[in-house]
Amino acid sequence: MRNDRMVLRLATIGRNGQTAQAIAAACASNPAIHLAQADRAQADLRDPASLARFIDAAKPDAIINAGAYNLVDRAESEPDEAMRVNADGPFALARICNTLGIPFIHMSTDLVFGGDGDQAHTEDDAPNPLSVYGRSKLAGERAVAAANAFAITARVCWVYSEYADNFVSKMIGFARMQPRLKVVSDQVGPPTYAPDIARALVDLSLRMHGGARDLPRLMHLAAPWMTDRASMARDIMEESRRQGGPFAPVDPVPTSTFNAPARRPLNARLSGARATALLGLAWTSWDEGLGRSVAGVLSRPS
Numbered sequence: 001m002r003n004d005r006m007v008l009r010l011a012t013i014g015r016n017g018q019t020a021q022a023i024a025a026a027c028a029s030n031p032a033i034h035l036a037q038a039d040r041a042q043a044d045l046r047d048p049a050s051l052a053r054f055i056d057a058a059k060p061d062a063i064i065n066a067g068a069y070n071l072v073d074r075a076e077s078e079p080d081e082a083m084r085v086n087a088d089g090p091f092a093l094a095r096i097c098n099t100l101g102i103p104f105i106h107m108s109t110d111l112v113f114g115g116d117g118d119q120a121h122t123e124d125d126a127p128n129p130l131s132v133y134g135r136s137k138l139a140g141e142r143a144v145a146a147a148n149a150f151a152i153t154a155r156v157c158w159v160y161s162e163y164a165d166n167f168v169s170k171m172i173g174f175a176r177m178q179p180r181l182k183v184v185s186d187q188v189g190p191p192t193y194a195p196d197i198a199r200a201l202v203d204l205s206l207r208m209h210g211g212a213r214d215l216p217r218l219m220h221l222a223a224p225w226m227t228d229r230a231s232m233a234r235d236i237m238e239e240s241r242r243q244g245g246p247f248a249p250v251d252p253v254p255t256s257t258f259n260a261p262a263r264r265p266l267n268a269r270l271s272g273a274r275a276t277a278l279l280g281l282a283w284t285s286w287d288e289g290l291g292r293s294v295a296g297v298l299s300r301p302s
């Protein structure tokens with residue numbers, strides 16, 4: 001017979017996304033965690049009643065919100081939709097968790113920052129989002145904090161992995177179709193491996209469920225190395241070629257080349273130093289994470 005007091009019943013909003021899949025992998029071999037994940041058909045952040053129904057059925061001890069409206073450029077023309085998913089939904093979730101007295105962890109982004117200077121942004125820096133997406137995520141952070149004094153918001157940045165759609169899968173997909181790739185070289189940030197983020201989120205859930213009340217309410221979960229997008233793309237292409245996948249040379253270009261609808265901060269450096277020290281996080285090296293990510297992407301049915 002299972003002893004339920006020993007088991008953490010963890011629920012995530014989002015099931016098919018990159019972080020949600022990495023959380024599933026992180027929990028798969030842990031018998032002390034029972035994971036329930038909702039895709040947007042089961043728990044839609046635009047529909048508080050569907051969130052309540054899912055939580056009522058799953059009866060979780062802790063919830064991680066890994067769902068978001070992540071279409072950064074499209075958000076410029078869909079600001080209401082971005083607000084509903086990224087601010088109103090998290091507010092509803094935070095309120096439900098507050099009422100139930102269970103831990104709630106919400107995810108946010110470096111795009112709440114304006115990206116001035118060349119220093120890594122810490123949790124103390126003032127946000128100044130440049131885009132509708134960034135404003136919707138900042139509104140979400142604030143809504144969560146207002147609804148639930150114990151909720152934690154974890155900001156992440158430049159997440160990559162073998163799961164779902166991300167910069168690695170995008171570059172490999174482009175290389176299948178284009179002879180050369182134009183990639184921006186003036187945006188700098190910390191490529192962070194999704195399984196590392198997942199492990200940190202699960203660890204936080206366990207600590208909160210275990211009664212920890214002194215954790216900071218805002219944390220940056222980011223790897224300690226920085227690079228630019230064009231250099232990342234070059235590494236991805238080299239690793240793809242090494243593993244027998246597609247290759248295309250990378251031409252570095254400035255961000256202004258693309259005239260994208262949403263402005264992006266050139267300085268996407270996020271300092272994860274505080275959370276790394278506090279939680280004792282270990283970050284998978286870029287080379288190792290890249291190798292696993294490329295292998296995972298190349299093994300997908302095309």
Ligand SMILES: NC(=O)c1ccc[n+]([C@@H]2O[C@H](COP(=O)([O-])OP(=O)(O)OC[C@H]3O[C@@H](n4cnc5c(N)ncnc54)[C@H](OP(=O)(O)O)[C@@H]3O)[C@@H](O)[C@H]2O)c1
Nearest residue numbers: 014015016017018019039040044045067068107109156159
């Ligand atoms: N990827 C990055 O580089 C990055 C950078 C900074 C911040 N973040 C933040 O990290 C978090 C996780 O991002 P990710 O990269 O893992 O996301 P992702 O791979 O883009 O997946 C998005 C997730 O959001 C869910 N979703 C979308 N609309 C929804 C709705 N209306 N209701 C409920 N769920 C909805 C999707 O549900 P389904 O499971 O049904 O598909 C999916 O699980 C987000 O808060 C994001 O803002 C990511």
